[in-house]
Amino acid sequence: MLGENPPPETPVDGEFEGSPEAIEAGVDLESARRAYQIALDNLRKAMPGFRQDKRRLTTELKRQNVGTTIIRAPLDLVLWMVGLLRSLLRELGEMARDVNNDIREALGNKKNRSRNLAIRRAEEETARMQHLLLETLWARDYVQYVLEQPEPVPYNIKRDALTYLIEHDDLLEDLRREVVEHYDLDPAKLRKAQPTPPKAEAWWWFLDNRRSRRARRLNALWFVLATVPALAAIVLITLLTQRLSIDGPDALSGASAIAQLVLGLASILAGREVLNAFFFDRSSGRSWQGEATFALATLFFVVVMMFYLVAPPAAADVYNWFGQRAIDSGNAAEAELYLESATRLDPDPHASNLLEVGCLYLTLGSPDRAQSVFERVLEADSRLLLARYYLAELNSDNGEYAQSLQLLTDGLNLLASARANPDGVENDILRPYIEDPVVAEQMEYLLHLSLGRAYLEAGTYQQAKANLSSAQASLGTFDLPNVNGPVELPCAPDERLSAYVATTEIDLWYFEARTFDAICSGTADSQAALSAWNEVRLGRTTSSRQDTRQDEAEVRLARDAALGRTPTCLDLKNNTSSPFGGGG
Numbered sequence: 001m002l003g004e005n006p007p008p009e010t011p012v013d014g015e016f017e018g019s020p021e022a023i024e025a026g027v028d029l030e031s032a033r034r035a036y037q038i039a040l041d042n043l044r045k046a047m048p049g050f051r052q053d054k055r056r057l058t059t060e061l062k063r064q065n066v067g068t069t070i071i072r073a074p075l076d077l078v079l080w081m082v083g084l085l086r087s088l089l090r091e092l093g094e095m096a097r098d099v100n101n102d103i104r105e106a107l108g109n110k111k112n113r114s115r116n117l118a119i120r121r122a123e124e125e126t127a128r129m130q131h132l133l134l135e136t137l138w139a140r141d142y143v144q145y146v147l148e149q150p151e152p153v154p155y156n157i158k159r160d161a162l163t164y165l166i167e168h169d170d171l172l173e174d175l176r177r178e179v180v181e182h183y184d185l186d187p188a189k190l191r192k193a194q195p196t197p198p199k200a201e202a203w204w205w206f207l208d209n210r211r212s213r214r215a216r217r218l219n220a221l222w223f224v225l226a227t228v229p230a231l232a233a234i235v236l237i238t239l240l241t242q243r244l245s246i247d248g249p250d251a252l253s254g255a256s257a258i259a260q261l262v263l264g265l266a267s268i269l270a271g272r273e274v275l276n277a278f279f280f281d282r283s284s285g286r287s288w289q290g291e292a293t294f295a296l297a298t299l300f301f302v303v304v305m306m307f308y309l310v311a312p313p314a315a316a317d318v319y320n321w322f323g324q325r326a327i328d329s330g331n332a333a334e335a336e337l338y339l340e341s342a343t344r345l346d347p348d349p350h351a352s353n354l355l356e357v358g359c360l361y362l363t364l365g366s367p368d369r370a371q372s373v374f375e376r377v378l379e380a381d382s383r384l385l386l387a388r389y390y391l392a393e394l395n396s397d398n399g400e401y402a403q404s405l406q407l408l409t410d411g412l413n414l415l416a417s418a419r420a421n422p423d424g425v426e427n428d429i430l431r432p433y434i435e436d437p438v439v440a441e442q443m444e445y446l447l448h449l450s451l452g453r454a455y456l457e458a459g460t461y462q463q464a465k466a467n468l469s470s471a472q473a474s475l476g477t478f479d480l481p482n483v484n485g486p487v488e489l490p491c492a493p494d495e496r497l498s499a500y501v502a503t504t505e506i507d508l509w510y511f512e513a514r515t516f517d518a519i520c521s522g523t524a525d526s527q528a529a530l531s532a533w534n535e536v537r538l539g540r541t542t543s544s545r546q547d548t549r550q551d552e553a554e555v556r557l558a559r560d561a562a563l564g565r566t567p568t569c570l571d572l573k574n575n576t577s578s579p580f581g582g583g584g
Contacts, residue, residue: 229301506539520569
């Protein structure tokens with residue numbers, strides 16, 4: 001029976017000499033050798049076309065010229081890479097065929113094969129050769145087992161057995177290779193065909209074949225390839241954890257990334273074993289650990305990638321909800337924390353909400369905090385024009401006129417480009433500013449007004465005059481509501497923008513009055529300055545700053561006793577003792 005020890009044969013009288021133990025051991029060894037010889041002969045007869053390869057590979061040390069080696073190195077490398085590619089493609093083709101056969105067998109699709117007589121006969125022949133090969137290997141294994149026993153064996157019996165093994169091991173190796181290659185025997189199936197699982201060390205002559213070595217190499221290759229999606233997933237997990245952290249990377253986010261990594265790798269290994277045990281292992285007996293690991297690592301990466309794409313916008317919506325509740329309660333610091341996190345996760349829809357935090361800081365009298373928020377808003381989305389306007393105003397308050405000029409000039413260019421091409425994809429965030437022509441004119445008015453102020457404070461009076469004139473022209477294209485007091489700062493192009501624009505009219509007249517006084521190139525400028533100062537004096541103020549400017553207009557328009565009238569800018573140029581002297 002397959003896997004059982006062959007029965008000992010009765011020796012001829014006088015064949016063995018020595019103690020009864022030695023005689024019994026000699027009988028066992030001789031019986032094992034004869035059983036091995038019979039099995040080897042049967043296997044050889046089953047392969048009528050077999051010819052033993054008498055050649056043996058030898059390693060010969062040759063002296064090779066260094067120059068020749070260097071010259072041949074690129075060619076050898078190319079040939080090696082081509083050979084490697086061909087081998088890989090061939091192996092992938094064989095693997096694809098194996099997978100197809102395994103899946104068909106697992107699904108029970110055997111009708112076509114069972115009807116094909118030629119295929120059935122080939123399978124029967126393969127099973128017969130597998131049986132003969134295993135019988136021979138077990139017989140060889142039993143001879144080795146008897147030789148390694150501690151009982152004494154007569155010298156001549158042991159010598160004959162060892163001589164036979166040495167002479168026929170090469171034949172067994174060649175037969176084994178021929179049978180395995182010709183019938184494409186699977187080592188894993190051969191192992192499972194045994195009634196008793198063999199020890200690993202007892203199969204060194206069998207498993208060391210081209211197919212098993214190739215399988216081991218490919219298995220290792222799949223394991224190496226599996227590290228690519230696994231490492232990519234690890235990077236995404238770390239980045240996702242840091243992005244979802246409300247206040248940037250911290251110890252908790254790092255610990256969370258490590259925990260997710262451990263769980264992900266554990267799921268890969270567990271899933272591999274489940275697939276190998278319940279599907280691949282049952283269908284063919286082949287180890288699919290490498291392929292299963294790569295497939296699961298890729299699946300893990302795909303899941304993490306999908307979560308990486310979906311989770312930040314969802315988390316941003318949650319942070320935005322909490323931020324809006326904080327704004328409603330007047331808690332600017334808490335609103336900044338939540339809305340900045342929402343903006344970092346998903347800038348497009350949430351950067352404008354962070355703008356509301358800056359407006360809240362301005363309302364609460366914290367310009368420094370507001371400036372920091374506006375800067376972060378523009379880092380997230382530079383197309384938010386109101387953020388540019390507020391930041392430019394704060395920069396002008398701090399004497400940073402160059403930054404203001406850059407912000408406002410770029411803002412006007414963005415607005416002009418959006419109005420010229422309203423359907424452009426890059427203009428989505430600007431669409432609320434350009435859909436309504438009135439809103440577009442109001443936004444252009446604010447940018448020109450702030451730009452004129454920056455040029456005025458920087459001493460570039462002609463540029464200031466041009467931009468303030470543009471602001472005055474825009475102001476005449478829409479109606480202004482009546483405003484009797486402070487208004488809420490607009491943080492979006494909504495109904496609040498019109499009311500806010502109405503509160504800036506007195507500022508426009510104030511900057512124009514100062515600009516005409518500074519230029520003062522003739523009577524026209526002199527009269528324009530007096531007219532503008534008069535508008536400031538008669539205007540309706542809505543803030544303490546505008547009250548101060550109105551007081552300044554009263555002083556500027558005061559009657560001069562020596563002149564008997566209000567002094568013009570030309571008079572002021574000649575009176576350096578006046579607080580307005582020099583036009584500054």
